[in-house]
Amino acid sequence: MAKDGQDPNIEVGLDADEVSDLEMRESVLYEVGYHIVPTIGEDGVATEVGGIREAIESRGGSVVAEEWPKKMMLGYPMRTTISREHHTFDTAYFGWMKFTMRPNDVLVLRDVLRANEHILRSLIIKTVLESTLSRASYVVERSKETEEGGAMSEAELDKEIQKLVTE
Numbered sequence: 001m002a003k004d005g006q007d008p009n010i011e012v013g014l015d016a017d018e019v020s021d022l023e024m025r026e027s028v029l030y031e032v033g034y035h036i037v038p039t040i041g042e043d044g045v046a047t048e049v050g051g052i053r054e055a056i057e058s059r060g061g062s063v064v065a066e067e068w069p070k071k072m073m074l075g076y077p078m079r080t081t082i083s084r085e086h087h088t089f090d091t092a093y094f095g096w097m098k099f100t101m102r103p104n105d106v107l108v109l110r111d112v113l114r115a116n117e118h119i120l121r122s123l124i125i126k127t128v129l130e131s132t133l134s135r136a137s138y139v140v141e142r143s144k145e146t147e148e149g150g151a152m153s154e155a156e157l158d159k160e161i162q163k164l165v166t167e
Contacts, residue, residue, distance in 0.1 A: 027100040029064070031127040032056075034113065035092035035120040036069055037082070045069050045093050048118050052097065055112045061101035064129065069095030082117045092120050098127060 036048050053063055072094050079088045101109065106124060113122040152160070 027061075027102055028106075029098060029100050029127055029129055030106060030124055031096055031098045032109075032113070032122055032124045033094070033096040034069075034122040035074070035078070035094050037080070037087070037089060037118050037120050038071060038091045038093060039082075039087075039089075040118055044118065048116070049095065051116070052113070052119075055109055056097065056099045056101065059101060059105040059108060061099045061105065061109070063097050063099045066097040067095055069093035078120055080117070080120055089120060098129070 032052070034052065036045055040048065049069065056063055070093065071091055074090050074092055077088050077090050078092070079086060081087070110122075110124055113119050113124075
C-alpha cells in the first residue's frame with residue numbers, strides 16, 4: 001500500500017470493478033458485432049468494414065478473426081438518425097470481428113462506432129479465442145418415422161439427444 005492508503009496498482013476513477021495498471025496495459029481479446037445500415041450498398045459495406053478495421057488497428061489492436069457482413073432481416077424495426085433525418089430499418093448488414101486491444105483503448109473504439117451514422121448498432125464483448133477456432137456444426141438426421149409424422153418414444157428421443165451431445 002502507498003502512504004496515502006491507496007494501492008498504487010489501482011487506477012483512480014474506474015468503476016467498482018477496479019482494474020490494475022498492468023491489466024490496462026495488456027491486450028485482451030474482444031469481439032465486436034455490428035449492424036450496418038442497408039442503404040449504403042455492397043461498396044459502402046466494404047468501406048465501413050475497412051473503417052472498423054482501421055479504428056481497431058490505429059489504436060494498437062490486431063484483428064484475429066472476422067465474418068464479412070451479410071444482409072439479414074432484423075428481429076424488429078430499428079430507428080436511427082442519419083444526416084438529421086430519422087430512418088427506420090428492418091434489414092441490415094451484420095458482421096463481426098475478434099481482435100486484441102488494451103481495455104482503455106476499447107472505450108475509445110466504442111465511442112468511434114457510436115459516432116458512425118452508418119453503424120446502426122454495435123456491441124463489444126470480451127471473448128475467448130477457442131470459440132473462433134472450433135466451430136462445431138450439428139446435423140440432425142431424421143428417421144422415416146419422424147418425417148412421416150410418427151411419434152418417437154421418450155427412450156428414442158433420449159437416445160437421439162445423447163448421440164448429438166457426444167458428437
